[in-house]
Amino acid sequence: MKYEFPVTKTTAPKTKPDAKGLRFGTVFTDHMFVMDYNEKDGWNNGRIVPYGPITLDPAAVVLHYGQEMFEGLKAYKTAAGRVQLFRPDMNAKRTNNTNDRLCIPKVDEELFVDAIKALVKIDQDWIPEGEGTALYIRPFIFGDEAFLGVRKSATYKFMIILSPVGPYFENGLAPTKMYVEDVYVRAVKGGTGEAKCGGNYGGSLKAQEIAHEKGFEQILWLDAYEQKYIEEIGAANAFFVIGDEIVTSALNGSILPGITRNSIIALCKKKGYKISERKISIDELENAYHAGQLKEMFASGTAAIVSPVGELLYKGEDMVINDNKIGPVAQEMYDTIYGIQTGKMDDFMGWTVPVE
Ligand SMILES: Cc1ncc(COP(=O)(O)O)c(C=O)c1O
Structure with missing residues (x-):
């Protein structure tokens, strides 16, 4: 990996859910990735920290003008114990196409993939094993500058959270x-x-x-x-x-x-x-x-x-x-x-x- 990120481990690990009966997007792992952007430093201070609420100024751009993007991909653990992602380079490319459309600063595509890998590695024990299950990965970026007025934000947060998931539809592959x-x-x-x-x-x-x-x-x-x-x-x-x-x-x-x-x-x-x-x-x-x-x-x-x-x-x-x-x-x-x-x-x- 070209990029590495400092890790602050949680002191209160959560109980992992049973893979059986897992639903989609309701449970989140112990850690999350956070990175900041400002005009002077660009993207900086990428870090892995315990999962938890974030603070936002009530005037944050994302809350009023919706300057936000997200992605979705999954990690799996093979029978041989290899943890793997599916085509993360495609999500990195699509991120930058979305960012371009929303005037969000682009993210180095290698950094995007390395951040996912680093976070999944820390929380790999959360990857559920069972038919139709996976660890869903949700990268997202939003403008968090405090101001009212329609223009692009000067500051952003890039975050990644993880969620062990079961089939998207309750009935699995049923039509x-x-x-x-x-x-x-x-x-x-x-x-x-x-x-x-x-x-x-x-x-x-x-x-x-x-x-x-x-x-x-x-x-x-x-x-x-x-x-x-x-x-x-x-x-x-x-x-x-x-x-x-x-x-x-x-x-x-x-x-x-x-x-x-x-x-x-x-x-x-x-x-x-x-x-x-x-x-x-x-x-x-x-x-x-x-x-x-x-x-x-x-x-x-x-x-x-x-x-x-x-x-x-x-x-x-x-x-x-x-x-x-x-x-x-x-x-x-x-x-x-x-x-x-x-x-x-x-x-x-x-x-x-x-x-x-
Ligand atoms: C509107 C929309 N179309 C298509 C897709 C399928 O895209 P993908 O195969 O990359 O998940 C998604 C899901 O991400 C979506 O939200």
Whole structure:
């Protein structure tokens, strides 16, 4: 590692949760990473300290103008005891793309990965072992200068916290019910849709709440101009199997470039499957459904890896996909990515990075 950070160990280690029954994002480990930024020194004073609350001035920029970004990735422990990360370089790159969009100072990508490695190493005993579990890593950066007025912050905090997690959806790989959102939109080209910033999610809660009240786990977002083309899912990208073609929406400036999406595309190419990144309309999907050609639909993202969609509701029509069962493509993508991540499968793509 090029970068090393001083460590202050906790004097009150917490009890680790049982891997069985672990939920997503509710438990946090003993330590966290913190680094400061000011205009004179740049990023400085990276350190690992006991996990705990932080103080913020009530006038901090992030609280008023939302200058904030975050990332998400996971660490796993293999049967041989090797602790490994999945493509952290991709999260480092996406961080800097988001930072650029939000006028947050860029972070050296090697420092970003080294900080994750250093923290995971300290808290590696928190990595749960059990089907569908992992140590979720949440890096985030926010402007903490105290002032009111719309301009970029002069000071920032870069932090990383860790959370042992179980499956993102309570029912694991069971197909979910999805609602096609045709009132609210998530993002528009030129906005912040392709950046990973908190504001995108704050703005999506209303639609998600309504969908939950109606009994749906997830929402499918359409484009903001015509509400015709499929963009992505709540916190995931969307894949469809139509006939023998695997399709995902082309990145267009308002879709988050998912790392799982990128991995699925690369795997499909490697396996010689017909995979397309293109525009896909909700009408095309409906027509494929009626013609018996919509074989599978699934969401892709770090949290769940792959999550099959069993039912899709659009303007009152309930489309039941693949008999409400996980399909072969979704299953193969899950097994391969999770297999590589956990070391159960040979890393033939060179995607894992050891924490040493
Ligand atoms: C809006 C959105 N789209 C897609 C994704 C999937 O991205 P990734 O595969 O990098 O987790 C996420 C999750 O991070 C997301 O929040």
